[in-house]
Amino acid sequence: MSRSVSSHRSFGGPFGASPGFGVLAASVLGSAMTFMDGSIVNVALPAIGADLSADVAALQWIVTGYMLALASLMLIGGALGDRWGSGRAFVAGVCGFAAASALCALAPSAVTLVAARIVQGIAAALLVPSSLAIIAATFKGAARGRAIGTWAAASAVGTAIGPVVGGWLVDTANWRAVFAINLPLAIAALFFARGFPPLPRTPGGRLDWPGAVTGMAALGLLNFGLIAIGDGRYAVGAAAIVAAFFAGAGFLRCEHRAANPMIPLDLFAEPGFAAINLLTVLLYAGLSACFVVLPLSLIAGHGYDAVVTGTAFVPFSVLMGGFSRFSGGLAARTGPRLPLVLGPATAAAGFLLLAFSVAGGAYWLDYFPGIVAVGIGMTITVPVLTTAVLDAVADTRTGTASSINNVAARAGGLVAIAAIGLAFGGRPGAIGDPDLIILATRRVLFAAAAIAALSAVTALALAPRRNDAA
Known part of the structure; x- marks a missing residue:
């Protein structure tokens, strides 16, 4: 007790x-x-x-x-x-x-x-x-x-x-x-x-260790495979990615059979839940990749100090921290679909703007406008995304739904960062080549723009029009 x-x-x-x-x-x-x-x-x-x-x-x-x-x-x-x-x-x-x-x-x-x-x-x-x-x-x-x-x-x-x-x-x-x-x-x-x-303990059934092991194996093999391909080891990378799909199938089987699964698969039958998580994976994939390559481009590509590079992202943080609550009000009036289309589309425009201007190297002219646009897009999206996840399921399952959505965001970022090496073409000494770093940054940003645009299309096609609490 x-x-x-x-x-x-x-x-x-x-x-x-x-x-x-x-x-x-x-x-x-x-x-x-x-x-x-x-x-x-x-x-x-x-x-x-x-x-x-x-x-x-x-x-x-x-x-x-x-x-x-x-x-x-x-x-x-x-x-x-x-x-x-x-x-x-x-x-x-x-x-x-x-x-x-x-x-x-x-x-x-x-x-x-x-x-x-x-x-x-x-x-x-x-x-x-x-x-x-x-x-x-x-x-x-x-x-x-x-x-x-x-x-x-x-x-x-x-x-x-x-x-x-x-x-x-x-x-x-x-x-x-x-x-x-x-x-x-x-x-x-x-x-x-x-x-x-003194804090309570909750006795329960068996922990889902098979799901944890197979899930980590699937993500780990996919991560290894993408990095290996980006490093020029194509056969090894392809074999790892194939193995990742088998591990993923094993994970789904474990979750289907487990008495207490980490990820209850029946949640994805709830209207909108699968779509919201797909949107999350796509949007955070683009954002995570962007926030890895932009510091590289500033420091190794244009010679900025690390402290100046760190402050370059303050506008993004200010927008997210200061204005997110207003997008929640927008969703309350229009339903989640409009902001979940408008936000990723704005972020995609920001990624695209950065891709075209990043070679210039002047922060206020070449980086600042794109970072602000990405910040506006994420500010519109994130609070609505969180609310839409919770509204898609019964009140008794909101904790599980929120945790799954958190994992979806991290998994999307993980896969995107693992794929960044593809933009460098497997060339040795890439970190010491400013021109190659800028070229790779542009490639990643174009890909981020495409992924964010795809997340907007996903919302347009699949996101719920109204806030229908479960």
Whole structure:
């Protein structure tokens, strides 16, 4: 029988004034650390490549290794948190993330760095769902809404400031500081976690380990195959992609037969749910690829400092953080279809604008307009996308639906970043060739524009016209 959890009506006040403050501080620090790490690395890639003699394929693995583990294991990480207790899962995730970050900072080779990034992703798969579950279990009523809003805002800020902080650290210290900064954040999170109240455990059936293993195998083989083809190893890459399809079929079979599947397949029979997730995969694929190649083009292609490159994306973050709530109001008046067509179409226009202008190298003339257009498109889309996912299913299944959509976004980004090497044509020494970097960036941006346009077409054809709550 689960133990009861006290309800905290407030989380304001100084240190120790409210038990809820410590819960919120720990959860925010832990989750923001993982979200920041997802974006902070991009501006450090040129420096990592130069210091570790890493080629494009190695740099891709440094990014996708983290994404692979997180996307594959986040759902089962949430289930483990329910089984162990969210507090224990959170502490384990923070400790694992800190240890992996230290290994990243000390990595003597690209292979070691990739391995440490995968461990970071595994730890984050425990940390992220447990941090939100702790808030949900600790706060009740209006206080829960304020606490979740604070958590979401801090996560968004962590993602937004990641490139800025990363650029500053690379320029003032070196790329290793990008990972070492996680250590004081982890220590602070563990300090506040000492005040966690007793949290309930949820006994349940067997965990879906076969689904987790086959799902990770499918994504991992697809990631390996795309990177290998981009690196010029065509036979190996093609064999891996074929194996990925077999692993994917095995995953679907596991989910169909499992008593407690990570991804209940019947959800995709709900009107609009499959379409919304397809749109999510496509849109985040284009966005993720764009946000990897643009820093490369600025630093290695045009010679910008890392800190300047990091601040180049602030307009995107400002738009997302400051204006997203207005698009929710638009959807309430028009239904989700219009913003889900208009948003991706605007983002596609931004990608296209960047593709035509990126060779110029002048930020305000060649980068800023396209980044703003992409930011406007995503600001229109993301809140509506989240609402449409929740509206597509019954109220009792919104948590599962939201988690699946989160995984869909990460999986789309993972596959897109794995395919970036195709734009470089498998040429050695690409990181040291500014002209090739600009050419590859243009190719990726044209592909991102096409993918975003396809997501708009998907919404036009399949997205629901109205907000029909399940």
